[in-house]
Amino acid sequence: MEREIELLSRVTVNHLFLAQFEAFRASLLSLRKRKPQLALAILQTIVAQGGRINGVLWSGNCGSPSLLAWLSALELLKFDDASSIWNLDPEILRLKVEFILLVQVISSRVAESIRRLVDLESIEKEEVSIENFESRTEDFAEGANLRDFNGDLVDSVNFLDRISDLGLQRLKGDIGIGNDDMGPSDVVVSLEEGELQCLRKVIFDQAEIFDALCCNIQKQVHWYDPYDSGLAISVRTEEKVSLSSSEEELKPLTLIQMNVQMAHLDALRECLKEDDEDGAISHLRFLHDDYGVVEPEYR
Incomplete structure (x- = not known):
């Protein structure tokens, strides 16, 4: 039996490092039947x-750490007594891992846009090299604008990485990994309101995902403080009370949420000034009256 568990463990880890999640999941389920504590520890x-996880060869089947964490969290919550895992409520565990995944999705899409712009810039340079001198000044100016735009996107990706680090930091805090247990790359992450301005264009380009991210944040806020709104939300359990989050911890999340709302609200106002009703409607559906923006701002 021990030999079988050892071989099955090796197969499971092998699939993990090849980012073959379905195969990893299948072998993990087999391992769970034989030694559930080990399967639980892996997840x-x-x-x-x-x-x-260092050394994982990301694939089309599982292309990022956040997706691996999300899929693993779903498997983790299938264990019989999921609520006892780290003494953390399953819902808040799911929300915190989902937060990291949503940020990664946005970051990946922006990174793909940067790659396309880099390819476009390379093509334009080749075209400029064979054109006459009179056309070069204008083309170089356009190339400079493209580089500036590309730089803004790079700044956005870097900032999104910080948001992802913040999400991981909050997750580790809830599962009992303190600063003393964190690795050298695990630095305390904080966000300032002014820094969020670099995301304005990304917010519009990835409006659907940002809306899902804001919804995730709202659920986290309600989980920690179900009386924060007029909605009828069930009373917290003793476990939730023991894990109560300070207002300071939630502040970075609510800042993100509020800035997304203000970006759409400002854009809506601009559309109305230009009599662009369709444009205004496209932003209107992303506005929510309980996402941190004070009521007078909507008037």
């Missing part, structure tokens, strides 16, 4: 690290 390790 806990993945989720606790946000899927950031």
Whole structure:
């Protein structure tokens, strides 16, 4: 039996490092039947690290650490007594891992836009090299604008990475990994309101995902403080009270949420000034009256 468990463990880890999640899941289920504590420990390790496991060869089947963490969290919550895992409520565990995944989705899409712009810039340079001198001044100016735009997107990706780090930091805090237990790359992450301005264009380009991210944040806020709104939300359990989050911890999340709302609200006002009703409607559907923006701002 022990030999079988050892071989099955090796197969499971092999699939993990090849990012073959379905095969990993299948072997993990087999391992769970034979030694559930080991299967649980593997999943806990993945989720606790946000899927950031050194040496994994990311694939089309599982292309990022956050996706690995999300899929692993779903498997983790299938264990019989999921609520006892780290003494953390399953819902808040799911929300915190989902937050990291949503940020990664946005970051990946912006990174893909940067790659396309880099390819476009390379093509334009080749075209300029064979054109006459009179056309070059204008083309170089356009190229400079493209580089500036590309730089803004790079800044956005870097900032999104910080938001992802913040999400992982909050997850580790809830599962009992304190600053003393964090690795050298795990620095305390904080966000300032002014820094969020670099995301304005990305917010519009990825409006649907940002809306899902804001919804996730709202659920986290309600989980920690169900009396924060007029909605009838069930009373917190003793476990939730013991894990109560300070207002300071939630502040970065609500800042993100509020800035997304203000971006759409400002854009809506501009559309109305230009009599662009269709444009205004496109922003209107992303506005929510309980996402941190004070009521007078909507008038």
